[in-house]
Amino acid sequence: MNSGDFVSATRWTEAQLQRLAWATLLLSFTICVGLAILVPWQILTYLRTSYVGVQTRVVALSGILRLEHVDREPLAITPGNPYSRLTESDLLITDAQSQGLVIFSEPLSSAPQDLAAVQIYPNTQVEVRRARYPRFGISPEPARLTLYVRSGRARVIRLEGRRPLELAIQTPHGQAEVISGTLAIEVQNDRTDFTVRSGEARVGTSDQIRTLKSDQRARIELNGRVESPLEAGRNLLPNLFQTPLPERNVDEPIPPNQWAIFTFVKQPGESPGTVAQTSEAGRRALAISRSGFDHAQTGVFLILNQDVRDFRSLQLHITLKILFQDVAVCGVVGTECPLMIRLEYKDINGVDRQWLQGFYALGEVTPQTPESCLPQICPPPYNVHLRVPLGEWYTFDSGNLMETLQAVGAPPATLTRLRIYASGHSYSVMISELELIGEE
Incomplete structure (x- = not known):
């Protein structure tokens, strides 16, 4: 190789090095900008979407309440001995002589507000599919609670917590979202009846959703057909918890429907x-x-x-x-x-x-x-x-x-x-x- 060829090769290498330097500089700048955006975004996403389990309290009101989990031995919950370690995938089972109550509350609080209460009647199976609460107070996400009623009867009461709550009830035939108030669920082999005792709920399947108000009922059959609204019986009593109550003699005549x-x-x-x-x-x-x-x-x-x-x-x-x-x-x-x-x-x-x-x-x-x-x-x-x-x-x-x-x-x-x-x-x-x- 003569000296001219060596100089030409050297100059080409210097040009490549310059391009490589610019590429490295641009790549470094891009990575720096990306990290400046991505790291705060990941932190904000974590603060927004990180969840912890809700606080629970399971009480056997009568008989023995059975708790099953795929990774643990079955547990018997007896009256007077509440259970507080309910987790997702836990299954609660009552027999003909037992019934139970589950209260879901806010975690991470010295004075927690209750989110929902679930009354489990005899001969019923209820699975906890989701029970989560945002880990950080700055998160705008709601608490999420999903229950699967396999069979029997349950009554779900949505309470007034400090954070919005997504409360969903699933059954083999359909599902319901409790917007407010109280929802009664009865699951039989060929159908599920959802009855709104107070408040509002959205009931149905993936194909059709119906909105129910107080004293309305929806029936979802095995084929997915939704019948609603149906008569659910009416509450003969006025609201006891809204207005101040007067004091009267019990034999004193007062207007009907006034507590x-x-x-x-x-x-x-x-x-x-x-x-x-x-x-x-x-x-x-x-x-x-x-x-x-x-x-x-x-x-x-x-x-x-x-x-x-x-x-x-x-x-x-x-x-x-x-x-x-x-x-x-x-x-x-x-x-x-x-x-x-x-x-x-x-x-x-x-x-x-x-x-x-x-x-x-x-x-x-x-x-x-x-x-x-x-x-x-x-x-x-x-x-x-x-x-x-x-x-x-x-x-x-x-x-x-x-x-x-x-x-x-x-x-x-x-x-x-x-x-x-x-x-x-x-x-x-x-x-x-x-x-x-x-x-x-």
């Missing part, structure tokens, strides 16, 4: 107790309390004057919590339960009758503390007082009262008055989700 507070004290001068609207962890409630030494009653009542002779079904639903009672069970004659429901009516012969149901949390049934109101004090039917967990929300459904009262020879013709009250010496209770569903 009022009533009190009774055996010894003049003692405290009559208090009734106050309140909220607890996102749940509207009515708090009834009293501290005293002798017998008293504190509660609310409603004049109904509702003809039910053409009704085929009448069912009372209530959610309650007993916080304190000082009389064991329901007292010596069975009339001092910390919470009592008294539905008064006239039968088809015009005779005044009543249906009475008591609830208690403390004490054991003995000859001195009977399991129901004594026959010399109360007329039939003699409903056994129900023991509920102390300090836990408990959901009660009466069953079809038209059939119950017909069976004891006292079918109702006109509902006259409903009382819900605490009875005893000292007590503290709360009630929520009060409904009297009638179907004609």
